[in-house]
Amino acid sequence: MPNIEIENLIKSFSESVKLVQQVKAQMDEIQDQISPEIKNVHSKSQQLLNAIGANAEEVFKKLDEREELVDEKCKAALEKIDQKMSEIGKVQAPSSVVTKPAVVTPKTSDNKVEGCSYKLIDGKVEIRFERIPSVAVRNRLKEHKFGWSKAKAAWIGNADRHPENVTLAKELAGEI
Structure with a gap:
């Protein structure tokens, strides 16, 4: 009898x-069927991410x-306004001096940008602005090999190898 139980256990x-x-x-x-689909989804998502990155760069440009x-x-419009003001001034009062209307700009001098500050940290110079700087200022930063750091919300440039970057930061902050 015990052999039968053992045989049943072995059979089971x-x-x-x-x-x-x-x-x-x-x-x-199932894994063999699903695995190519997963690879396909991953590949397509990577393509989409690449396309989004390229599109973002194009949007910024x-x-x-x-x-x-x-x-x-705006410059052309101001010139036309100046011209019209001069014409009006000549007709109404030839001896009066017509002045150009005041234009509010973020710069207070040729080099200083309002709301600009900088820090020297670990051989780098970090420049921050209260508002988005003008295209001219951004181009100037790019010419000096500064890069935008989203994490730090600052323009970062090398200060050790490029001391002129510190000079630029001081100019923009109005220290020079």
Whole structure:
């Protein structure tokens, strides 16, 4: 009798092993079917991220171009206003002096930018602005190899190898 129980146990164990092997085979088959789909999704998401990055760069370039265009149009409009004011001034009162209307700009001098500050940290110079600096200022920073750090919300440039970057920071902050 005990042999029959052992034989039943062995038979039951063998059937269990077969079921486990079948389940494993089915799981392997499912994984083989799903794995290419996962790779495909990953590849497509990477392509989308690359496209978004390229589009963002293009948007920033277009914004810079539009800002320059607006600046040019404002200058042209001011020149027309000056011309009209001169014409009006000549007709109404030839001896009066017509002055150019005051234009509010972020600069208080040729080099200083209102709201600009800087720090020297670990051989780097960090320049911060209260408002987005003009295209001209951003181009000047880029010419000096400054880069924008989103994490620090500052323009970062090397101070150790490029002491002129410290000079630029001092000029923009109005210290020079």
